[in-house]
Amino acid sequence: EKGGYASFMLKEIADQPKAVADTLLGRVDGTGLLHLDEVRIAPEVLREVDKVVVVACGTAYHAGMIAKYAIEHWTRLPCETELASEFRYRDPILDQRTLVVAISQSGETMDTLMAVRHAREQGAKVLAICNTNGSTIPRESDAVLYTHAGPEVAVASTKAFLTQLVACYLVALYLGQVRGTKWGDEIRTVVRQLSEMSGAVDRVLGTMEPVRELARSLSSHNTVLFVGRHVGYPVALEGALKLKELAYMHAEGFAAGELKHGPIALIDEGLPVVVIVPSPRGRSVLHDKIVSNIQEIRARGARTVVIAEEGDEEVVPYADHLIRIPATPTLLQPLVATVPLQVFACELATARGNEVDQPRNLAKSVTVE
Numbered sequence: 001e002k003g004g005y006a007s008f009m010l011k012e013i014a015d016q017p018k019a020v021a022d023t024l025l026g027r028v029d030g031t032g033l034l035h036l037d038e039v040r041i042a043p044e045v046l047r048e049v050d051k052v053v054v055v056a057c058g059t060a061y062h063a064g065m066i067a068k069y070a071i072e073h074w075t076r077l078p079c080e081t082e083l084a085s086e087f088r089y090r091d092p093i094l095d096q097r098t099l100v101v102a103i104s105q106s107g108e109t110m111d112t113l114m115a116v117r118h119a120r121e122q123g124a125k126v127l128a129i130c131n132t133n134g135s136t137i138p139r140e141s142d143a144v145l146y147t148h149a150g151p152e153v154a155v156a157s158t159k160a161f162l163t164q165l166v167a168c169y170l171v172a173l174y175l176g177q178v179r180g181t182k183w184g185d186e187i188r189t190v191v192r193q194l195s196e197m198s199g200a201v202d203r204v205l206g207t208m209e210p211v212r213e214l215a216r217s218l219s220s221h222n223t224v225l226f227v228g229r230h231v232g233y234p235v236a237l238e239g240a241l242k243l244k245e246l247a248y249m250h251a252e253g254f255a256a257g258e259l260k261h262g263p264i265a266l267i268d269e270g271l272p273v274v275v276i277v278p279s280p281r282g283r284s285v286l287h288d289k290i291v292s293n294i295q296e297i298r299a300r301g302a303r304t305v306v307i308a309e310e311g312d313e314e315v316v317p318y319a320d321h322l323i324r325i326p327a328t329p330t331l332l333q334p335l336v337a338t339v340p341l342q343v344f345a346c347e348l349a350t351a352r353g354n355e356v357d358q359p360r361n362l363a364k365s366v367t368v369e
């Protein structure tokens with residue numbers, strides 16, 4: 001049951017370090033390379049793949065957006081991520097050389113299932129990433145990589161999302177390994193970095209009291225905006241989705257570079273804007289860009305809530321509230337950056353008197369189109 005937590009959601013947030021570690025379990029061989037027996041699509045077939053299409057809904061779609069960055073970076077295969085509910089209606093171009101990755105916690109989401117059927121009818125190979133053993137989507141796919149989050153009871157997805165990310169990274173690396181686009185040592189390095197993420201998530205969970213306090217202080221606001229760049233953009237969308245579904249507040253996520261093309265007009269005095277800041281190391285261009293975005297936002301009176309790596313001092317002057325996350329490789333940052341946003345939404349919803357495990361109008365698994 002709830003294991004002493006006030007809600008399943010709080011319990012599932014707290015379960016995340018274990019869920020992340022469990023999803024890696026048994027998938028790395030003695031030499032530090034990936035061993036994914038479950039992916040029953042022959043290496044010869046995977047080597048012929050010339051395009052990857054990821055389909056999913058809601059939170060799983062946000063995991064899929066992050067998968068695109070990882071797949072393109074590690075395999076150099078073109079990858080698109082599409083909402084499952086839009087996918088088959090635009091007559092997508094698919095053939096035997098297309099790998100479709102369908103992500104679903106429940107394995108029963110009708111939109112995603114229909115996308116899987118459509119893809120297979122067109123001759124594409126479908127790999128499911130799923131949390132529910134024996135559910136419909138894995139049964140109808142060519143292969144499945146299960147996430148090991150354990151049962152997720154709260155309607156809002158938390159631990160399933162983090163494990164979907166881990167599974168997406170594994171698929172991306174595995175494609176790189178099989179196709180030879182990523183050499184052994186690089187794969188070993190990323191696999192090792194991935195194995196350190198469970199501890200990093202645990203550290204984030206240990207520092208959430210100021211986030212809860214901040215959430216309570218914002219409970220009478222009407223709107224919260226979230227902005228990010230690169231993999232921080234889907235994280236921003238996920239933060240906004242959690243707030244909508246749990247706190248019933250107007251929340252939107254934007255790519256930081258898009259602000260000046262319209263959304264910046266929304267910003268006025270005191271509006272809370274959450275900014276996910278990429279690592280200052282490695283991708284310094286991204287970091288510079290976001291620092292100037294934060295300045296723009298703040299100059300227009302917003303109250304900035306900045307999520308930044310430990311040791312990132314450059315953002316300090318522009319942060320009305322600073323939330324620290326451990327330093328991670330750029331592509332893996334969503335695993336830690338999402339956690340404060342889950343806690344934030346859960347606490348804010350609770351402060352507004354909402355039932356977090358059963359938000360109004362929502363069902364855990366959406367089996368209608």
Ligand code: F6R
Nearest residue numbers: 058059060104105106109156157
């Ligand atoms: C949001 C949420 C939903 C699901 C979506 C897909 O917190 O839980 O957006 O992510 O309905 O569900 P699955 O993953 O079961 O296909």
